[in-house]
Amino acid sequence: MRYFFICLLALLLASLGSAETRDIDIPFYQSWVNSPHADLDSPAFNHWEEEDDKLVPERCAACHSTTGHLDYLGADGSTPYQVDAKAPGLEGVQCTACHNRAVSNMTEVRFPSGSSVTRVEADARCMDCHQGRASGASVDEMVAEAAVEADQIHQVLKFINVHYSPAAATRFGKEAGGGYEYAGKDYVGFFYHDDFATQCNDCHRAHSTQVKVNLCSDCHRDATSEADWASIRSKNSTLDYDGDGEESGIKVEVETLHELLYATMQDYASQVLEAPVLYDSGVYPYFFNDSNGNGVNDPGEAIYPNAYKSWSPRLVKAAYNYQFVAKDHGAWAHNGQYVLQLLHDSIADLGEAVAIPPIERAGEF
Numbered sequence: 001m002r003y004f005f006i007c008l009l010a011l012l013l014a015s016l017g018s019a020e021t022r023d024i025d026i027p028f029y030q031s032w033v034n035s036p037h038a039d040l041d042s043p044a045f046n047h048w049e050e051e052d053d054k055l056v057p058e059r060c061a062a063c064h065s066t067t068g069h070l071d072y073l074g075a076d077g078s079t080p081y082q083v084d085a086k087a088p089g090l091e092g093v094q095c096t097a098c099h100n101r102a103v104s105n106m107t108e109v110r111f112p113s114g115s116s117v118t119r120v121e122a123d124a125r126c127m128d129c130h131q132g133r134a135s136g137a138s139v140d141e142m143v144a145e146a147a148v149e150a151d152q153i154h155q156v157l158k159f160i161n162v163h164y165s166p167a168a169a170t171r172f173g174k175e176a177g178g179g180y181e182y183a184g185k186d187y188v189g190f191f192y193h194d195d196f197a198t199q200c201n202d203c204h205r206a207h208s209t210q211v212k213v214n215l216c217s218d219c220h221r222d223a224t225s226e227a228d229w230a231s232i233r234s235k236n237s238t239l240d241y242d243g244d245g246e247e248s249g250i251k252v253e254v255e256t257l258h259e260l261l262y263a264t265m266q267d268y269a270s271q272v273l274e275a276p277v278l279y280d281s282g283v284y285p286y287f288f289n290d291s292n293g294n295g296v297n298d299p300g301e302a303i304y305p306n307a308y309k310s311w312s313p314r315l316v317k318a319a320y321n322y323q324f325v326a327k328d329h330g331a332w333a334h335n336g337q338y339v340l341q342l343l344h345d346s347i348a349d350l351g352e353a354v355a356i357p358p359i360e361r362a363g364e365f
Helices: 004-017 029-033 043-050 058-064 066-073 136-146 167-175 226-231 250-271 313-326 331-350
Strands: 108-110 116-118 277-279 287-289
Touching: 043 058, 058 066, 136 313, 167 331, 226 250, 250 277, 250 313, 250 331, 313 331
Parallel strands: none
Antiparallel strands: 108 116, 277 287
């Protein structure tokens, strides 16, 4: 039974190439085939083609292979919430990954932090993968192992990557524990937008994943295009979160505060650790040595042999939150309060060692 659904779908899709059957109408096929979930040229699905066996390893298969996802769900008869074997590559996220009995019966979603949330809504099937691969707890465990002062470099410390698109962890805030939450600080939980925009598929088209831009203008009258999102702001959020002296839309406040965090990290790395750092969002492992200390990502610096290794507890916490927000491109919409709190607290913590501008912390909007 393990490959039954996959094989059935493969045979059906393959039949589209024949003259006799090319006009078969598969529901939502065109939307899906043009979506990121079907892009087999993407590293998300072809990364393992360079391996000898061309198989997706267990730690990745749950989200990077349809077969692996069915294994994770237990839809193939295996134990749920674990992947038992490597899975074929170049499958993408096919119909059966999201349409099967196991996913229809889901009642909870488990997060990397160890937390779980009750979720019987249809978007539970999205949240299994779009939640990241790490959590604030991962950072705390590593820092505890190093057992050094906040500004002391230690070889045990390294950058922990949340991975790609942790939208579900952002939406559920402290309930999911996806971000690094500083001790003694309060954080918001699940962001309830409104009755019409709360589930993933309320705002994203299920099969193409595209955002339903027109939905925004139902309430935000001036937001008729993606460019207008920058101006959206709740009347209950009146603080200057990024410290630039202006009350901008929440998207802009998040982006500017995010930039401020990076600048503060660079100041801290140079002034306190005496080991300048650079970031590149598209090159693993993302943080690199700023060899000439000019603060600019020059050619030849963002390469793996130049990976940054001068981590202190204070810097690894800030770097984790920086990446958490960077990899959720809709973080400002998924839970603006939560990410503003994460960014603020990271900057404030670094501010115990370097100078920072005055910024205000987000509470409940």
